[in-house]
Amino acid sequence: MDESELIKGIQQGDNKAFRLLVETYQRMVVNTCFGIVHSAADAEDLAQDVFLEIFRTAGNFRGDSKISTWLYRIATNRSLNFVRNKKRKGFFQSLEEAFTGGKNLTSEISESRSDRPDQNITDQQRSDLLHRAIDRLPEKQRIAFTLNKYEELPYQQIAEVMEISLASVESLIHRAKKNLQEQLLDCYKKKCV
Amino acid sequence: MKTKCIHKDLIFYLDNELSEEKRTAIEKHLEECADCQSFLAFLKKGMQVIEMEKNPEVSPFFYTRLSTRLEVKPEYQAQSQWVRLAQPAFFSLLLVLGIYGGLKMGSNASTTNANQQTTSSIQMLNDFEAEPIESFLLNEL
Numbered sequence: 468m469d470e471s472e473l474i475k476g477i478q479q480g481d482n483k484a485f486r487l488l489v490e491t492y493q494r495m496v497v498n499t500c501f502g503i504v505h506s507a508a509d510a511e512d513l514a515q516d517v518f519l520e521i522f523r524t525a526g527n528f529r530g531d532s533k534i535s536t537w538l539y540r541i542a543t544n545r546s547l548n549f550v551r552n553k554k555r556k557g558f559f560q561s562l563e564e565a566f567t568g569g570k571n572l573t574s575e576i577s578e579s580r581s582d583r584p585d586q587n588i589t590d591q592q593r594s595d596l597l598h599r600a601i602d603r604l605p606e607k608q609r610i611a612f613t614l615n616k617y618e619e620l621p622y623q624q625i626a627e628v629m630e631i632s633l634a635s636v637e638s639l640i641h642r643a644k645k646n647l648q649e650q651l652l653d654c655y656k657k658k659c660v
Numbered sequence: 661m662k663t664k665c666i667h668k669d670l671i672f673y674l675d676n677e678l679s680e681e682k683r684t685a686i687e688k689h690l691e692e693c694a695d696c697q698s699f700l701a702f703l704k705k706g707m708q709v710i711e712m713e714k715n716p717e718v719s720p721f722f723y724t725r726l727s728t729r730l731e732v733k734p735e736y737q738a739q740s741q742w743v744r745l746a747q748p749a750f751f752s753l754l755l756v757l758g759i760y761g762g763l764k765m766g767s768n769a770s771t772t773n774a775n776q777q778t779t780s781s782i783q784m785l786n787d788f789e790a791e792p793i794e795s796f797l798l799n800e801l
Contacts, residue, residue, distance in 0.1 A: 482727075489723050497718050507716040514718075515726050522730060597709045617714045648671040648703065655702045 470534050477525040488534070489518050495535065495618065496542050502617035503546035503609065505598040513549055517541045532627060539618075539628040543610045550602070596659065600650040608643035615640055665693060670700050674707060 468476070468487060476484025496517050501510035520541055528537060601609060610629060614620045620628070622636045629636065666689050672678050673686050690697055719725070 486723060486727075489726060493718050493722055494715065498715050501716050502714070510716065511719060511722065515722070515729060518726055519729060593706055594709045594713065597706050616710050644671045644675070645668070648668065651703055651706050652667050652699065655699050 471530060474525060474528055474530065474534065477522060478528075485518075485522055488521070492535065492538055493518075496538055498617055499539060499542040499613065500546045502601075502613035503543065504549055505601075509549065510546075513545050514542070516545055520545075536624070536627050539614065539620075543614070543628070547606055547610070592659075596651070596654055597647075600647050603650065604643050604646055608639050608646065611636055611639040612643035612647075665696050667696065667699055670696070670703055671707075674700070674704060 468484070473484050473488055477488060493514060496514040497507075497510050500513040500517070501507060504510055504513065517538065521538070528534075601612065604612065607629070611625055614625045614628060615622070622633055622640070625640075626633045626636045631639075666686055669678065669682070669686060673683065678686065690700065
């Protein structure tokens with residue numbers, strides 16, 4: 468079944484076609500979301516939302532681009548929205564904690580570490596450090612970098628997903644790497660890991 | 661002679677994105693500079709995190725969960741859409757009523773104050789007339 472048949476099937480409410488689409492692309496969507504939200508459980512929930520959106524809006528798909536491009540676009544948008552909401556909630560939570568004297572950063576770190584006993588502290592610290600560095604990147608740099616590093620997409624396909632020129636993608640990824648390196652260098656100098 | 665550290669190019673060196681000439685220069689520098697070597701190792705380990713964590717395993721029940729949500733979601737969505745419209749309307753109405761009530765109470769307050777003063781003065785006069793303590797005590801005697 469090729470892409471147009473798959474989409475036609477979904478538009479007609481064919482569950483088999485939808486199942487085939489999910490099974491073909493679920494790993495790709497979960498991985499893309501994971502690159503932005505850094506949590507396997509959240510990434511899976513977001514991937515479910517992506518497929519629900521696909522199922523409901525399949526009628527709007529004109530077939531100008533590949534299904535994967537459409538999926539990447541929805542997955543990155545939803546993941547960024549999720550991160551924005553989380554940040555907003557975190558802000559209010561920290562305000563609440565400041566007033567009520569809630570849990571501090573040290574207890575939070577030790578809690579997050581106890582979730583993954585299979586990894587040693589240094590690995591976990593390194594992973595936290597990289598996630599924090601990626602989270603600090605401007606959104607466009609983050610999307611371009613994630614698609615390139617986590618999904619290994621070529622620059623041309625990233626340009627199609629982000630609807631920007633190839634030169635812009637090159638520039639975004641170059642700046643993203645520079646920014647990441649600066650943050651890691653800063654940490655290296657302070658010996659934070 | 662020790663050359664200047666080349667920290668800013670190392671991420672591109674790792675990703676093999678430098679020209680042959682620059683790459684050779686960096687490799688030569690790395691042979692002499694322990695600090696750059698150490699940072700390169702740090703950077704390499706940091707970027708390896710992506711290789712280790714990407715492609716997380718997807719739950720085998722992914723589609724089962726999704727199909728359950730597909731059946732449940734429309735009703736919930738319709739409800740949530742109604743709530744999304746009704747909630748701000750309700751709170752706006754509440755706010756307008758609150759402001760109107762506040763203004764109404766505020767404008768009444770000045771007249772009520774004046775009335776209260778008159779009432780209390782009348783009450784005092786009336787009290788005095790109704791129960792003149794001096795005459796009551798004199799009558800007792």
